[in-house]
Amino acid sequence: MSCQRHVVDPAQRARTCKSCLPGGRVDSWVQSLAGQRPIPRAPLVSAMKDPDWRVRWAAVRADARRQGITDRRALADWVLAAPVSSNLEACLTAARAAAESGASSANFLRAAGLRGANAAARVWGRRAAIREALELELYAEDLAVRSAALAHLAAFLGRTPARVVLDAMATRPERVDAVSASALKVVAGRGRTSVGRMLLEEARPAEEARINRLFAVYSRELEGMQPELTVADPLQRRRAVASLRVYGPLATRELERALGDSDRWIRRDAARALADAEGVPLRAAAERRLTSSDAARARPWLEAMAREKGCLAFFMATARDTALAASVRGAALAQLADCGEGARDRVASVEPFLTETQPLLRAGAVRALGGLTTRHPGVPEATARALRDGAPEVVSAALELLAAQRQTSWGDEAAVLLESDHASVRAAAAEALEQIGRASHVKALAGCLREDAEAPVRVAAAMALGRIGGAQAAAALSDAAARDPDAHVKHVSREALLRLGFGQ
Numbered sequence: 001m002s003c004q005r006h007v008v009d010p011a012q013r014a015r016t017c018k019s020c021l022p023g024g025r026v027d028s029w030v031q032s033l034a035g036q037r038p039i040p041r042a043p044l045v046s047a048m049k050d051p052d053w054r055v056r057w058a059a060v061r062a063d064a065r066r067q068g069i070t071d072r073r074a075l076a077d078w079v080l081a082a083p084v085s086s087n088l089e090a091c092l093t094a095a096r097a098a099a100e101s102g103a104s105s106a107n108f109l110r111a112a113g114l115r116g117a118n119a120a121a122r123v124w125g126r127r128a129a130i131r132e133a134l135e136l137e138l139y140a141e142d143l144a145v146r147s148a149a150l151a152h153l154a155a156f157l158g159r160t161p162a163r164v165v166l167d168a169m170a171t172r173p174e175r176v177d178a179v180s181a182s183a184l185k186v187v188a189g190r191g192r193t194s195v196g197r198m199l200l201e202e203a204r205p206a207e208e209a210r211i212n213r214l215f216a217v218y219s220r221e222l223e224g225m226q227p228e229l230t231v232a233d234p235l236q237r238r239r240a241v242a243s244l245r246v247y248g249p250l251a252t253r254e255l256e257r258a259l260g261d262s263d264r265w266i267r268r269d270a271a272r273a274l275a276d277a278e279g280v281p282l283r284a285a286a287e288r289r290l291t292s293s294d295a296a297r298a299r300p301w302l303e304a305m306a307r308e309k310g311c312l313a314f315f316m317a318t319a320r321d322t323a324l325a326a327s328v329r330g331a332a333l334a335q336l337a338d339c340g341e342g343a344r345d346r347v348a349s350v351e352p353f354l355t356e357t358q359p360l361l362r363a364g365a366v367r368a369l370g371g372l373t374t375r376h377p378g379v380p381e382a383t384a385r386a387l388r389d390g391a392p393e394v395v396s397a398a399l400e401l402l403a404a405q406r407q408t409s410w411g412d413e414a415a416v417l418l419e420s421d422h423a424s425v426r427a428a429a430a431e432a433l434e435q436i437g438r439a440s441h442v443k444a445l446a447g448c449l450r451e452d453a454e455a456p457v458r459v460a461a462a463m464a465l466g467r468i469g470g471a472q473a474a475a476a477l478s479d480a481a482a483r484d485p486d487a488h489v490k491h492v493s494r495e496a497l498l499r500l501g502f503g504q
Contacts, residue, residue, distance in 0.1 A: 002055050003029035006046040027058035039066040048078065049089065056093045076112035076119035084122070091126040092133055094119065099155035130156060135168045139179050146179065147186035154187075161187045162198035169210045181217040185246050194248025197279060218250050229254060234263040241269050248277040259300045267300035268307070275304075282308055290318060295327035302331055306338035312349075315339060319353065319364070330364030334397075337370035346371070347378035354382055359391035366397040370404045387413055392422035399428040403435040415441045418461075423454040430460035434467050442468055446476035449493075455486040462489060466496025474500055 003017040017029055033043055039062060047059035057075075064074035075097065079090045098108030105123045109116035123130075134156075137149035154161040165180045172180070181195075188195045195218060199211050228240035241258045244251040255277065258270035275285035286301035305314050318324065318332035333353055336342075342349060346368060353365035366386045372379050386398035387410075395417065402410045414436065417429040430448060433441050442465065449461040462480060465473040474497065481493040 002026060002047070002050050002052065006043045006050065025054070026052055027054045030055060030058035030062050033062055039063075041066065053093050053096045056089060057097045060093065070111065072109055072116060073112040076109050076116045079119040079122055080115060084125075087122065088126060088129050088133070091123045092130050094123045095130050095156045096152045099152035102155070104158065105156065127157070138165075138168055138183060139172070139176060143182055143186065146183035147190075150180075150183045151187050151190070160198060160202060161191075162195075162202045165214070166202060166207055166210050169213065174213055177213050178217050181214050184214070185218075188248075189246045192276075194246055194250075194277060196248030196250040196277060198248075200249065215250065218247055222247060222251055222254060225254070229258070234261075234266065237261065237263065238266050238269060241266050241273070244270075245273040245276060252277060260296075264300075264303055268304040271300045271304035283310070283314060286314075290324060290328055290332075293325035293328065295325065295331045298328045299331060302335045303338075306335045307340075310341075311339035312336070312341035316349065319361070326358045326360040330358075330360035330362075333361065333364030334367035334370075336368035339371075343371060347376065347382065351378075354385070359389075359393045362386070362389065362391065363393040363397040366394060366401055370401055372405075374405050374407055383407075383410075387417075392420070392425045395420070395422075395425050396428040399425070399432040403432040406435055408436045408438070411436045411438055411441055415444045418444050418448050423452075423457055426452060426454070426457045427460045430457060430464050434460070434464035437464055437468050439468060439470055442470055442472050442476075446472055449476050449480050449489075455489055458484065458486065458489045459492050462492045462496050466492075466499045469500050474502055478502070 030044075030047060033040065041063070044059045044063045044066070048056050048063075050056050050059070060075050060078055061071045064071045067074065069077075075090075075094055079087060079094055082090050094109065095105050098105040101108060106117075106120040109120040109123070112119065131153060134149045134153040137145055138153070140146050140149070150161050150164060154164045157164065159167075161184055165184050168180060169177065184198065185195050188198055195214070199214060203211060222244075225240055225243070228236060231237055231240075237258075241255070241261075244254050244258075252274070255270045255274045258266055259274075261267050261270070271285070272282055275282040278285055282301075282304055286305050289301045290298050292298060302315075302318075305311055308314070315332045315336050319329045321329065333350060336346065336350065350365040350368045353361045353368075356362050356365070366382065369376075369379050369382060374380060383398055383401055386394050386401075389395055389398070399414060399417065401407075402414060411433065414429045414432045417425055418433075420426050420429065426448065430445060433445060437445070445461045445464050445468070449458050449465065452458050452461065458480065462477060465477055477493045477497050477500070481490050481497060484490050484493065
């Protein structure tokens with residue numbers, strides 16, 4: 001422990017070193033020492049020789065307080081006081097303190113006046129030794145040490161972290177590439193960029209071999225992540241997709257695959273990460289994908305835009321663009337439900353689309369009302385009109401709206417639609433009754449579970465019965481669990497029975 005090494009006096013040590021654990025930092029004890037009156041100088045002089053630059057810099061700041069001068073003036077004085085032959089610790093501390101603050105050593109020391117300029121010149125004069133010391137730390141065992149050294153060396157030299165790593169690799173064997181690659185990944189993550197983009201920006205013919213060595217390291221890491229990207233638990237998949245962001249263009253294949261995930265949060269994260277990988281704003285990346293007539297391809301980009309500033313203008317512009325497919329325009333309208341802008345005027349905004357000739361646009365406009373309450377003017381009227389629409393897409397959208405808003409007073413209307421000629425409407429009606437159904441709707445749902453020809457409809461009916469409950473619901477579920485020809489219907493029925501307390 002550095003405190004015990006530098007604080008020799010037993011009484012001082014007892015007062016000072018107890019702050020190390022609660023402080024949580026290697027230099028916490030120096031701050032405690034600076035709070036004593038008078039501030040003891042001997043431990044500070046000793047601490048300026050500590051192998052950890054953070055302890056040295058903390059000691060300089062504490063000594064500045066003791067002298068009543070600025071931190072940077074004290075740092076400049078220390079750099080200038082030491083002979084050139086033995087001032088590496090002081091110069092290295094100055095370089096790292098400046099880098100940590102986001103400034104060059106010249107700008108950092110400028111606040112110390114003429115002495116600061118002289119000190120900065122001396123620090124720059126030792127740049128070869130500073131570079132050697134930090135490159136050595138770039139291959140340290142501790143990842144935190146490696147990443148800090150990389151960030152500081154890049155800032156000190158005025159180069160990109162990728163450039164620093166590539167230069168360091170010139171004198172290192174290939175077997176240690178993973179060490180510097182991990183540091184570059186940490187620095188990229190902190191800078192909200194990616195290793196892929198950083199390396200591509202440094203790509204030159206002379207660097208091809210070294211860049212390919214790093215690409216090989218990251219490719220192996222991506223290959224090792226495949227099980228996490230396909231695991232059943234969506235939370236685990238989401239964490240895995242989030243970790244792809246730092247790879248940027250190198251993870252394009254994995255991110256493109258995640259766009260088709262069943263979890264919308266994963267799709268959104270993947271879209272944002274792909275936009276970052278391309279180095280363009282999310283809106284630009286989304287607009288590029290909307291030119292396709294495939295609504296499924298557009299969906300994750302629309303979902304990602306729902307949380308962005310300007311989502312209202314984006315979705316309305318997309319919906320009004322007659323050059324786009326109706327499916328894409330309708331999907332854009334539907335995403336308005338998740339957009340936090342323009343809720344007060346939502347009904348007026350989508351009103352023209354509620355009477356559109358194309359059913360997909362009418363359905364999208366109905367879904368756009370999902371973020372509003374039933375008390376919002378115009379919502380009940382729009383819902384009632386949509387339930388009477390002749391297009392199954394629109395009726396299904398209205399049923400989804402009833403379920404999302406928990407409009408229990410519309411349960412009877414939903415139950416009637418269990419007899420629709422369209423399977424999509426029947427399934428949507430059963431799904432709505434899972435949220436708004438009552439005991440009086442069990443008979444219709446039970447009949448649907450026993451007799452409907454479409455398995456998705458029977459699945460929805462089983463789930464609704466499992467939520468409403470009752471003896472008649474249990475009997476229908478028990479019969480389906482034993483006799484239904486579809487394995488998924490059987491499984492859902494058994495799960496519903498378990499929720500009702502039957503079976504184990």
